[in-house]
Amino acid sequence: MGNTQSERTMPYALEFLGKNTDEITKQATQILGVLVNLPEYDRKDRKGGILTLMGLRGSFLVGFAIGEVPKNDPAKYYEIACKKCRLLHNLHYNDHFSDEKEKPPISSFVRRNEKYEIYGGGIPLGTFYSSDPCKYNCGFLAFSGLPELADEALVLVLALDMEWIKLDLAREIAQASTNPYFEALLKASRA
Structure with a gap:
């Protein structure tokens, strides 16, 4: 059997960056x-948050609750995740970075600023840093609800699984933040 009529006529409601929303949330x-x-993960009180995706040039911004969203202020986690995507979007499309000598930041962590609630956990997707294009490319992905480096590790592994980034970029991002979770999560999620 084929798709239902609504699936054929409204694909924008079902897919983001080439992936079905159910596939994205299930994998996340x-x-x-x-x-x-993971033994490295020491915040057992934090077991979820908000995942946000932003499309090329801000064409869409969607959020998904994943796991147990912290109950103290779920709207805050949504706003922080959105802020990570918007920050990267604005920096990637800023004329300042149109010069090949200087590239925009590889993650929200490298622009971290607690005063403005800018934390790690946001990454660019696709061909921003590679001439070897990904299957589905260009956009931004962020998570908020866990400690910021756990947020980052989650989005890095998810982006790899969705074919939105390549492993070399994921490792470069993890190295820039000295992420203690990424390699362990990558290995454990492949076991």
Whole structure:
């Protein structure tokens, strides 16, 4: 059997960056389950948050609750995740970075600023840094709800699984933040 009529006529409601929303949230939930059970992960009180995706040139911004969103202020986590995507979007499309000598930041962590609630956990997707294009490219991905480096590890592994970034870029981002979770999560999620 084929798709239903609504699936054929409204694909924008079902897919983002070439992936079905169910596929994205299912994979993010699986990765989160692995992450919170890592021996390195010491915040057992944090088991979820908000995942946001922004399309090329801000064409869309969507959010998904993944796991147990912290109950103290779920709207805050949504806003912080959106802020990570918007920050990267604005920096990537800023004329200042049109010069090949200087590239925009590889993650929200490198522009971290607690005063303005800018934390790690946001990454660019696709061909911003590579001449070897990804299957689905260009956009931004962020998570908020866990410690910021756990947020970052989750989005890096999710982006790899969705074919939105390549492993060399994921490792470069993790190295820039000295991320203690990424390699362990990558290995455990592949076991």
